[in-house]
Amino acid sequence: MSTEPRTITLATSDHGDVTLLEPAWCTGHSHHDPEMLRADLIHTGPLAECVYLGRDLLAAEIVQSPFATPSAPELGGPTAGVSVFPLGKTLSPVQLYDLAAALDGYADRLRDMADQLDRIPDGGEQ
Numbered sequence: 001m002s003t004e005p006r007t008i009t010l011a012t013s014d015h016g017d018v019t020l021l022e023p024a025w026c027t028g029h030s031h032h033d034p035e036m037l038r039a040d041l042i043h044t045g046p047l048a049e050c051v052y053l054g055r056d057l058l059a060a061e062i063v064q065s066p067f068a069t070p071s072a073p074e075l076g077g078p079t080a081g082v083s084v085f086p087l088g089k090t091l092s093p094v095q096l097y098d099l100a101a102a103l104d105g106y107a108d109r110l111r112d113m114a115d116q117l118d119r120i121p122d123g124g125e126q
């Protein structure tokens with residue numbers, strides 16, 4: 001196995017061919033659009049989805065835009081983050097742990113409601 005850093009060269013409309021270091025977690029650039037601006041180049045990791053009854057509830061993926069300007073940090077940038085849908089924000093590790101804690105709390109509330117529903121005699125039918 002090579003110890004050389006992995007690189008990828010991508011065409012851009014404003015800077016021609018741009019060579020990037022390819023992080024190990026990046027799933028590749030098979031959908032790259034050569035008309036893309038250099039600032040819009042993005043590394044993307046595998047998608048982690050939460051789907052229930054065929055509906056997409058939540059999805060998250062590691063992202064990094066090496067040439068993005070930090071004008072809107074919540075939209076991602078040169079520092080890797082986790083992009084969360086439908087939240088529409090890129091989260092830091094601390095924010096991602098906070099989201100996970102909020103989801104844990106919500107799961108507890110759902111279990112409490114299921115317990116409460118179980119205790120309603122005859123499902124509440126008269």
Ligand SMILES: [Zn+2]
Nearest residue numbers: 022026043044
């Ligand atoms: Zn990449």
